[in-house]
Amino acid sequence: MRQDIQITSIKDDKVVGARLLQTSKGRLAEKKILLEGKEQIIWAMQNSCQIDHVFVHDKEKDSEFSKELHSKNLLLCFCSDGILKKITDTSYLVPFVAVANAMNQKKGFQNDFVVVLDGLHDFGNIGTIIRTAAAFGIHDFVATDESLDFSYKKTIDSSRGTVFSSQLHRFKSGTEAINHLKASGYQIAVTTPHASTMQSFAKVEQKPIALVLGNETTGVSDEVMNQADIKIQIPMSGPVESLNVGVAAGISLYEMKIKWVLAMLTKKIQESIGRDLYCASRWTRLVFDLKLKEVSPFNADQAIMMMILKCDQTSNFESLAHDAGISQTSDSKALIQPLIDQGFISNKEGQLTLLEKGEEAIAKIWNVHELAEHLTFEGIHDSDKQTFLDVLSKILINCKKITPFS
Numbered sequence: 001m002r003q004d005i006q007i008t009s010i011k012d013d014k015v016v017g018a019r020l021l022q023t024s025k026g027r028l029a030e031k032k033i034l035l036e037g038k039e040q041i042i043w044a045m046q047n048s049c050q051i052d053h054v055f056v057h058d059k060e061k062d063s064e065f066s067k068e069l070h071s072k073n074l075l076l077c078f079c080s081d082g083i084l085k086k087i088t089d090t091s092y093l094v095p096f097v098a099v100a101n102a103m104n105q106k107k108g109f110q111n112d113f114v115v116v117l118d119g120l121h122d123f124g125n126i127g128t129i130i131r132t133a134a135a136f137g138i139h140d141f142v143a144t145d146e147s148l149d150f151s152y153k154k155t156i157d158s159s160r161g162t163v164f165s166s167q168l169h170r171f172k173s174g175t176e177a178i179n180h181l182k183a184s185g186y187q188i189a190v191t192t193p194h195a196s197t198m199q200s201f202a203k204v205e206q207k208p209i210a211l212v213l214g215n216e217t218t219g220v221s222d223e224v225m226n227q228a229d230i231k232i233q234i235p236m237s238g239p240v241e242s243l244n245v246g247v248a249a250g251i252s253l254y255e256m257k258i259k260w261v262l263a264m265l266t267k268k269i270q271e272s273i274g275r276d277l278y279c280a281s282r283w284t285r286l287v288f289d290l291k292l293k294e295v296s297p298f299n300a301d302q303a304i305m306m307m308i309l310k311c312d313q314t315s316n317f318e319s320l321a322h323d324a325g326i327s328q329t330s331d332s333k334a335l336i337q338p339l340i341d342q343g344f345i346s347n348k349e350g351q352l353t354l355l356e357k358g359e360e361a362i363a364k365i366w367n368v369h370e371l372a373e374h375l376t377f378e379g380i381h382d383s384d385k386q387t388f389l390d391v392l393s394k395i396l397i398n399c400k401k402i403t404p405f406s
Helices: 013-022 023-028 038-046 066-070 081-088 123-135 153-158 174-182 245-263 265-271 273-295 300-311 315-321 329-341 356-376 382-404
Strands: 034-036 050-057 075-080 095-103 113-118 142-145 167-170 187-191 211-214 229-232 347-349 351-354
Touching: 013 023, 013 034, 013 050, 013 081, 013 095, 023 034, 034 038, 034 123, 034 153, 034 229, 034 329, 038 050, 038 095, 038 153, 050 081, 066 075, 081 095, 113 174, 113 245, 123 153, 123 245, 142 174, 142 211, 142 351, 174 187, 187 245, 211 245, 273 300, 273 356, 300 315, 300 351, 300 356, 315 329, 329 347, 347 356
Parallel strands: 050 075, 113 142, 113 211, 142 167, 187 211, 187 229
Antiparallel strands: 034 095, 050 095, 347 351
């Protein structure tokens, strides 16, 4: 556990260092950011952002949040409201302020749909766009200006912390950014009120896409506009000539994401982890089922449920169906009833228990289970198998969190 420290002077090295982070230039130079308030600190921790130390108001020493920070082995620097106001450069008190490492930026784009921010300067709008994009599963952003900074307080707040799961790729100019995107295989879609095509009728190719959002006042720059593959507009009626860029972003992201997915649908289905995982699960069960039916009266679902009961000692129909991956409790009852009738499982007022006859049945078919497992993992190295099992365990935990049985 780290030892807390008391800071009494604005000349303290940690205070001086934190005050440098009030400006974008300082943040970029130091590769650190300032997190102002509990919410920002919580968002950063939820996204595994590495926090160096936290300035805490003297009156918060025994607060629940200070205890939580302690439990994460963070260095707490207690200080007065005057020092905290100097750190944040505000007239009001922010009782918790953290210094954290700048968000790690991965090389290359992580997604096939990216958003280009061309000359945007309003920190609130930028945060809103980041949050909206995150809602559609988009986390890659391209800046046509190297000075664009996602770590302004207003940007972090308006993004509701989604900025910490975003990737920002900075370029010196719009031309450099678009050239890089095109070299990476992206088609360029630009939103402009002067386009002749409504975005509802835009034709999207079967390849990655970059949606460009322009400056709040002047729109998309000429250098970017001239390289666009698709130019689209949001149709409007009445006296309104334009929309706030954050609002326009929400409309365009929603519609263009659907159009792009439709164009890429076959490829997206083929690349879907969920599809492969579901199919692998079904095929694995089928292999076990086929081998079992060669030598026993059981099917795979029945054998798996008996194995679960052996481990859990007792269960009910609903829980057993859940643990066995059977979606309907009625299906599990239809599978279990023959096992009850034949004396493999007992049912006492809905509580199911594996009987001695059931344990003997599992022992007798265990070699079939091992054979099915061997055939399923044939050609796969033991280390790869263990990695797969570790990942599978985490997937199961996540799935159980969101199922109604939990």
